[in-house]
Amino acid sequence: MSNLKYWLWLSTRKGLAGVNMERVLDHFGTPQGAYFARGQELEELTWLQGRAKVSLRDKSMAEVDRILDQCDQLGIRVMTRQDATYPQRLAAIPQPPLVLYAKGRPLAVDDEVVIAMVGTRSCTPYGERVAGKLAMELTHSGALVVSGMAQGIDAASVRGALMAGGRVVSVIAGGLDVIYPRYHRSLYEDVVASGLLLSEYPPGTQHMASHFPVRNRILSGLSLGVVVVESPRWGGSLLTANHALDQNRDVYAVPGAVDAPASEGTNRLIQEGAAKLVTCGEDILCEWRNRFPVKLGVQTPMDPQVVEQRLHHLEQTTQPEHQPTQPERREKEVDNPESMEYIDWKECKQNLTDDEQVVLLALQEGVKGTDDLVEHTQRPAGRVLAALTMLQLQGYVAQEKNKKFRASVRLKME
Numbered sequence: 252m253s254n255l256k257y258w259l260w261l262s263t264r265k266g267l268a269g270v271n272m273e274r275v276l277d278h279f280g281t282p283q284g285a286y287f288a289r290g291q292e293l294e295e296l297t298w299l300q301g302r303a304k305v306s307l308r309d310k311s312m313a314e315v316d317r318i319l320d321q322c323d324q325l326g327i328r329v330m331t332r333q334d335a336t337y338p339q340r341l342a343a344i345p346q347p348p349l350v351l352y353a354k355g356r357p358l359a360v361d362d363e364v365v366i367a368m369v370g371t372r373s374c375t376p377y378g379e380r381v382a383g384k385l386a387m388e389l390t391h392s393g394a395l396v397v398s399g400m401a402q403g404i405d406a407a408s409v410r411g412a413l414m415a416g417g418r419v420v421s422v423i424a425g426g427l428d429v430i431y432p433r434y435h436r437s438l439y440e441d442v443v444a445s446g447l448l449l450s451e452y453p454p455g456t457q458h459m460a461s462h463f464p465v466r467n468r469i470l471s472g473l474s475l476g477v478v479v480v481e482s483p484r485w486g487g488s489l490l491t492a493n494h495a496l497d498q499n500r501d502v503y504a505v506p507g508a509v510d511a512p513a514s515e516g517t518n519r520l521i522q523e524g525a526a527k528l529v530t531c532g533e534d535i536l537c538e539w540r541n542r543f544p545v546k547l548g549v550q551t552p553m554d555p556q557v558v559e560q561r562l563h564h565l566e567q568t569t570q571p572e573h574q575p576t577q578p579e580r581r582e583k584e585v586d587n588p589e590s591m592e593y594i595d596w597k598e599c600k601q602n603l604t605d606d607e608q609v610v611l612l613a614l615q616e617g618v619k620g621t622d623d624l625v626e627h628t629q630r631p632a633g634r635v636l637a638a639l640t641m642l643q644l645q646g647y648v649a650q651e652k653n654k655k656f657r658a659s660v661r662l663k664m665e
Contacts, residue, residue, distance in 0.1 A: 254282070254283065254331070254333065255319075255329060255331060256312060256315050256319075257281070257282035257283045257285075257286050258282045258331040258332075258333075258349055258350055259315045259318055259319070259329070259350060259453075260282065260286055260312060260314075260315050261275070261276070261282040261285055261286070261349060262348075262349040262350045262451075263314055263315070263318075263453070264303065264306040264307060264309075265302060265303070265305075265306040266300065266302035266303035266305075266306055266646055267299075267303040267306060267307070267646075268645050268646050269346050269641060269645035269646075270346065270602050270603075270641075270645060271298075271299060271303060271602060271645060272346070272349065273346055274296075274298065274602070275296065275299070275307070276349075278296065282349075285307065286310065288307065293307055293308060298601055298602060300594045300595075300599070300660075301594075318453045318454065321428070321453070321454040321455065322352070322453075322454060325354070325427070325428050325454055326354060327352050327353065327354050327427055327428075327454060328352070328353045328354070328357075329350060329351070329352055329353075330350065330351040330352075330353060331349065331350055331351075332347065332348075332349060336357070337351065338360040338361055338472075338473055339361050340360065340361055340365075340472060340473055340474075340475075341360075341469065341472040341473050343472075344468060344471075344472040344498050345497075345498075346468075347472065348451035348469065349451075350451060351449055351450070351451060352426075352427055352449070352450045352451070352452070352453065352454070353427075353447060353448065353449055354427045354443055354447070354448045355442060355443040355444070355445075355446055355447040355448050356418065356445070356446060356447055357447075358395070358418065358420065358446070358447050360395070360420070360473055362546075363394070363395040363546065364393065364394040364395060364475060364536070364539050364543050364546050364547060365394070365395045365396075365397055365420070365473055365474045365475055366389055366394050366395070366396055366397070366474060366475065366476050366477075366478060366535060367396075367397045367398065367470045367471055367473070367474040367476070367477040367478070367491065367495075368382060368385065368386060368396055368397070368398045368404065368405075368408035368477075368478050368480060369398065369399070369404065369405070369467075369470065369477060369478075369479055369480070369482075369488040369491045369492075370382060370403060370404025370405070370408075370479060370480035370481040370482055370486075370488050371403055371404060371481050371482050371483060371486050371487075371488060371513055372401050372402050372403035372404075372405075373403060373483075373513065374403040374404050374407070374480070374481045374513060375481065375511065375513050377481075377507070378403070378404055378407070378480050378481035378505075378507075378513060378514075379403070379404070379407040380407075380562055381480055381481075381505050382404045382407040382408045382411060382480045382481075383407045383408070383410060383411035383414070383562055384411065384531075384558065384562060385408070385411065385478065385480070385505070385529075385531070385532055385535075386398075386407070386408045386409070386410075386411030386412040386415070386419075387411045387412070387414055387415040387532075387553065387558065388415075388531060388532025388533070388553070389412070389532045389535065389536065390411070390412040390415035390416070390417030390418075390419070391415045391416075391417070391532075391553050392532055392533075392536050392547055393543075393546045393547045393548065394532075394535075394536060394539075394546075394547070395417070395418060395419070395420065396408060396409070396411075396412040396417070396419050396420070397419070397420040397421070397422065397470060397473055397474055398419070398420075398421060398422075398470070399421060399422060399423065399424070399466070399470065400421045400423050400431070400435055400438065400439065400442075401431075401432070402432055402435070404480045404481055404488075405421075406435065406438060408480070409421055409438060409442060410438070412446075413441055413442075413445060413446075415553075417445075418445055418446040418447070419442055419445070419446040419447075420442075420446055420447045420448075420449060420473065421439075421442050421446070421447075421448050421449070422449045422450065422466055422469050422470050422473070423448065423449070423450050423458070423466070424450070424452070424458045424459070424462035424463045424465075424466040425450065425452055425456045425457055425458035425459070425462065426450065426452050426453060426454040426455045426456040426457075427448050427450050427454060428454045428455065429454075429455065429456065429457060429458060431457075431458040449469070450466075451465075451466070451469065460649065460650035460651060461643045461648075461649045461650050463487055463650075464487060464490050464639065464640045464643055464650065465640065465643055467487065467490050467491040467494055467640070468491075468494045468498075468640070470491055470494075471491050471492075471494040471495040471498055471500050472494070472498060474495070474500060475500065475501065475539065476495070476500055476501035476502065476503060476535060476538075476539075477491055477492060477495040477500055477501070477502050477503070478502075478503040478504070478505070478529060478535060479491070479492055479502070479503070479504045479505070479516065479517050479520060479526065480505045480517070481505070481507060481513045481514055481516075481517060482513070482514075482515075482516030482517050483512055483513060483515055483516050484512075484515045484516050484519065485516070485620075485621040485622065485632070485636075485654075486516050488516065489516050489520070489633075489636060490636050490637075490639075490640055492504075492520060492525065492526065493633055493636055493637050493640075494640070496525060497637065501527070501538065502520065502525055502526040502527070503526055503527050503528075503529045503534070503535055504517040504518075504520040504521050504526035504527070504528060504529065505517055505528075505529060505530070506518060506521060506528055506530075594660050594661070594662060594663065595662075595663050596662040596663060596664050599611075599647075599660075599662065602645070603642075604638065604641075606628075606630055606634045606635070606637070606638040607638045607641055607642055607647075609628045609630065609638075610624055610628060610630075610635060610638040610639060610642060610648075611642055611647055611648065611658065611662075612662070613627045613628055614648060614656060614657060614658040615658055615661070615662055617657075618651065618655045618656065618657045619655060619656060620654065620655045620656070621635060621636065621639075621654075621656075624639075624656070639656060646659055646660075647659055647660050
């Protein structure tokens, strides 16, 4: 049996993610070691909860075979951490994906000046225009733009990079065959034709709220720097900025009007000194030219008239290709609550930081928004956001459609 199957098997274990996944891999050395572990060997994992242990005891390869068949039919490549094609920048972050699914043109990401562009879905025309212009300038100068595929800043960034005739990487929060939102089908096809789609989720996986903050660590992990174009005070884009800071990446932010809700988060990043203020692509690339002289050789600036024409076209194409039907309006990234598992708090907290413990305990009292958690825990917002991301990664917390959070487990305190 090929090593790939063992990697896929381990990556699909239910109730096993984040720190616990890393501890299992460290304990057994390889996915094969975990697969062939039996009885007493698994009982030695005293820090694992019941659901995860049950999943490790399941040695069926049926799901793995299904994933490989789907990948073969859809033209999706699979990379594991042991493969030479797996980006080393990403491999170096805490808890990198065990497996990456890829579709499109192979890219040596580690050799590129990768700049992630993120921002709110509910962006303003100003935000869309700035994102498109920045992406064009970065791409024209030799950088590689990476973003998501959501409406708003993500879509404007991807389209801007494509309009500059360059490549682009999109990291999505579901299977590569699941178009989200549905009216971005042509954008997916354009990215595959000239760039690369990436995901840590196998084909058929729906885009869910809990996937997006987890996905964000990949955006920053692939990049040298992250630019936030527009974000409200508690936007998901700030999670990406926090990941970038934790991963020792540079953070940039586009300023906005002081009374604009969509720019409150970016203005705060600049005010607190967490991000460099940028207004054009050169503000970012000037910091990388000495390190990448060949990639970022001096380029003739784009003709301003051409830029304006493309931005005008961008404003037209950022509108949905059709008005969503009523069912599609409800097509939000919503977690489907499962019956909650009871876990022993004494064992659970051994795998959590102090911030994660405090946040998880707070959510035992009920659903809470970020503001509520900051007030309840008396912890800085950045630390609360970071704790929420890691708790979601480990399956202890889920995000609901109203951007509030709920516990996915019940704690046994005795």
